[in-house]
Amino acid sequence: MVEQKPPGAWYAVVLRRGFSGGKLFAQGAFGLKAEFPMPELGTQCVCCDVAGAELVNFDPGTSHSRVKALVPVPLCRMCRPHVDRELGTQQLLAGGLCGGFGLAVWAAMKPVWLLSAAGVAIVAGCVGFIFSKRAKRRELAATGHHAGLEIMAHAGQCSVRTTNRRVAVELAQRHADCLHRVR
Ligand SMILES: [Zn+2]
Numbered sequence: 557m558v559e560q561k562p563p564g565a566w567y568a569v570v571l572r573r574g575f576s577g578g579k580l581f582a583q584g585a586f587g588l589k590a591e592f593p594m595p596e597l598g599t600q601c602v603c604c605d606v607a608g609a610e611l612v613n614f615d616p617g618t619s620h621s622r623v624k625a626l627v628p629v630p631l632c633r634m635c636r637p638h639v640d641r642e643l644g645t646q647q648l649l650a651g652g653l654c655g656g657f658g659l660a661v662w663a664a665m666k667p668v669w670l671l672s673a674a675g676v677a678i679v680a681g682c683v684g685f686i687f688s689k690r691a692k693r694r695e696l697a698a699t700g701h702h703a704g705l706e707i708m709a710h711a712g713q714c715s716v717r718t719t720n721r722r723v724a725v726e727l728a729q730r731h732a733d734c735l736h737r738v739r
């Protein structure tokens with residue numbers, strides 16, 4: 557039911573329970589804390605599949621959705637540095653990309669070349685960081701580690717992105733009752 561993808565590719569599992577546009581709106585507008593279907597990730601390390609890994613809390617909130625609970629994720633000691641436990645870095649990077657690009661364009665129109673160059677440098681730095689992370693993930697994939705994991709929760713919905721097919725398949729099976737889609 558989940559297709560086999562090349563190593564390093566992402567699988568996405570979306571769980572929904574009591575999802576509605578209204579709730580999503582209320583959460584965004586009033587900053588309500590949201591209930592969401594809690595993904596159950598078992599006890600095998602999400603990165604290297606070793607059995608009986610300790611549970612580590614993962615923050616599934618995004619900058620525009622605060623949620624009530626942390627998601628316990630099985631992650632063995634060795635893999636702690638492999639997996640990011642929150643989305644902060646990615647949001648920072650996205651912000652840096654937009655901000656840097658904006659600065660480069662704005663300053664180039666002025667023209668304030670020094671500032672423009674700074675904007676270009678910010679963009680280059682962020683892009684470089686993204687590529688180095690990707691390269692590291694590929695390196696880990698070659699040794700049997702699936703370091704990619706993102707958990708995002710909104711009102712009534714939780715999506716889990718992983719580079720570990722086993723994790724995606726198990727999630728889909730375990731949560732057949734509230735599975736919205738898997739791919
Ligand atoms: Zn591990």
Ligand SMILES: [Zn+2]
Pocket residue numbers: 603604634635638696701702703
């Ligand atoms: Zn690992």
